Amino acid sequence: MATIDDVRWHAGGEFPAGLAPDAAATHIGMFVAWLAEARDPDGECLLLPSPAREALRGRVATPGRALLEYCGGTLSEAMLSARGTAFAHAGYDGETGSYLDDYVDVFDDVGDTIYEVPDTWGSFQRIAPWIDARFRAWLDATGPSGS
Numbered sequence: 001m002a003t004i005d006d007v008r009w010h011a012g013g014e015f016p017a018g019l020a021p022d023a024a025a026t027h028i029g030m031f032v033a034w035l036a037e038a039r040d041p042d043g044e045c046l047l048l049p050s051p052a053r054e055a056l057r058g059r060v061a062t063p064g065r066a067l068l069e070y071c072g073g074t075l076s077e078a079m080l081s082a083r084g085t086a087f088a089h090a091g092y093d094g095e096t097g098s099y100l101d102d103y104v105d106v107f108d109d110v111g112d113t114i115y116e117v118p119d120t121w122g123s124f125q126r127i128a129p130w131i132d133a134r135f136r137a138w139l140d141a142t143g144p145s146g147s
Helices: 021-036 050-057 063-071 082-093 099-106 121-142
Strands: 003-006 074-076
Touching: 003 021, 003 082, 021 050, 021 063, 021 074, 021 082, 021 099, 021 121, 050 063, 063 074, 063 121, 082 099, 082 121, 099 121
Parallel strands: none
Antiparallel strands: 003 074
């Protein structure tokens, strides 16, 4: 199973000095939190064990914190249904636009990098409608089966 995104890919190299490495989890956690809310009318996109789903759905943990605690800092195909996997690849790879480009646009007022976005549910509320729109566009382009 392929990895779609991983905090280790972000926390090294050009990662901003002065930020905690956990800041690399926020953008991935936001996407995972959206998947956990089961916005797909045909079933869940996220196939995590119950404690992880409930931590996100119940907002017990912030998106980035939940990604680190329950997912090892990784968004991978193993966590997703077939439709969730297809959408995650399309969203990250740009078939229907890029999630990361949207993330930068939504949070352009926050700081110099995506890593400065606060790991909060308020931040999630800002990006969730954009992911909703990407998902609807992806469904329109792929059909109801999402293939």
